[in-house]
Amino acid sequence: MRALFLSLMLALFGAFPAYAGDEAPGFTLRDINGKQVSLSDFSGQVVLISFWATWCTPCQAEMPHLQRFYDTYKDKGFTVLSINTDDARSSSQVKPLVKSKGLTFPVLLDRETSVVALYNPAKTLPYGVLLASDGSIAQVFQGYTPGEEVHVEEAIKTALGVGAAAAAAE
Numbered sequence: 001m002r003a004l005f006l007s008l009m010l011a012l013f014g015a016f017p018a019y020a021g022d023e024a025p026g027f028t029l030r031d032i033n034g035k036q037v038s039l040s041d042f043s044g045q046v047v048l049i050s051f052w053a054t055w056c057t058p059c060q061a062e063m064p065h066l067q068r069f070y071d072t073y074k075d076k077g078f079t080v081l082s083i084n085t086d087d088a089r090s091s092s093q094v095k096p097l098v099k100s101k102g103l104t105f106p107v108l109l110d111r112e113t114s115v116v117a118l119y120n121p122a123k124t125l126p127y128g129v130l131l132a133s134d135g136s137i138a139q140v141f142q143g144y145t146p147g148e149e150v151h152v153e154e155a156i157k158t159a160l161g162v163g164a165a166a167a168a169a170e
Contacts, residue, residue, distance in 0.1 A: 031108050032084075037081075046077055046131065048128055050066055050127075051127040058126055074105075081106050082105055
């Protein structure tokens with residue numbers, strides 16, 4: 001009966017958003033240089049998936065923090081997968097923006113918004129999904145306001161098992 005209900009809900013309303021504890025849906029997208037990148041390429045790592053668009057001011061405000069997280073924790077088994085949701089008309093702005101911001105983490109293009117639909121059907125931006133090293137969703141972050149980066153970093157530390165956050169979680 002539950003399966004029938006879920007099927008009916010999916011048919012009526014589309015996909016459900018991802019929640020903490022769910023297994024992260026897999027995907028493959030091209031990066032800004034045309035290389036195919038799959039979520040499975042980062043198996044065993046803590047991954048922060050960040051959905052954004054060039055026209056999204058809060059997304060751009062969040063980017064320096066994402067770069068700092070990447071620089072600080074990449075050697076501890078962490079990565080950022082930045083997924084741009086601009087359509088084909090505005091996607092030409094992505095690469096220049098990435099370069100101007102000095103971003104060095106992978107930036108992927110989701111022009112058809114097929115991946116954002118798996119995680120965030122409402123397409124709220126920015127939208128972050130922190131994955132634990134086992135591939136499960138550890139936490140979801142909707143939107144961005146200044147100061148929120150502190151909470152995101154604490155969640156990253158907990159997922160990585162580093163620092164005071166990890167000790168407090170035990």
